[in-house]
Amino acid sequence: MVLLVGLGAGCEASSVVEPPESVCGTKVDRNLTKRLLEPGGRVTERNEVGHDDPQPSSWCQVFVDGNGVLSxxxxxxxxxVDPFGIAASSGSISSIGQPVRLKAAYATTVGNNGAISTARCESGSGSYFTLSVLLERSDPVDRSHRNDIEKFMRAYFPATLRTLGCA
Structure with a gap:
């Protein structure tokens, strides 16, 4: 199932639009997405995630004015799985620049342009759930979004677990 969802208010692409109240089906503080969705504009998403009927793997992509910014x-x-091992492996599909392990409630690795968290979460598709976040237009060696990504993941991952009924 593919859903294209309009998340912002306003009609003009050039107008300033508030960040969305939810990302890929999970409510999140707008302040946590503001810098990740720069320069701002009309926010939409392509969401293939079925929270009620989880598939082994699914994607959600967030767009600002039609440009992919967050996957x-x-x-x-x-x-x-070990999120750091995934992020640090050669040929990793995560493409996370300069990953480090975080001290967090869940196994989490954050890098310059993305993060990976994992936790036990029973579903018909498996016993563990892993969320990978990638800031699409970010350079893997540019550290300017690293703190924003970390703050987002520290809040978004546990909220997603609650949305999935795992927390």
């Missing part, structure tokens, strides 16, 4: 991958699997 989220929702994955369920049978065994625990």
């Amino acid at each position: 989220l991958r929702f994955a369920w699997h049978p065994d625990a």
Whole structure:
């Protein structure tokens, strides 16, 4: 199922629009997405995530004025994974620049342009859930969004677990 959802108010692409109240089906503080969705504009998303019927892997992409800015991958699997190992492996699909492990409630790795978190989450598609977030227009060596990504993931991942009924 593919949903194209308009998240911003206003009709003109050049108008200033508030960040969305939710991202890919999970409510999030608008202040956490403001810098990630720069320069701002009309926010839409392409959401293939079925929160009520999780698939082994699904994507959600967030657009600002039609340009992809944020990609989220929702994955369920049978065994625990190490987010740092995924991010640091050569040829990793995560493309996360300069990853480091975070001290967080969940196994989490954050980098300059993305983050990965994982936790136990029972579903018909697996016993563990992993969320990968990638800031699409970000240079993997540019550290300017690293703190914003970390703040977003620290709030968004547990909120997503609650949305999925895992917390």
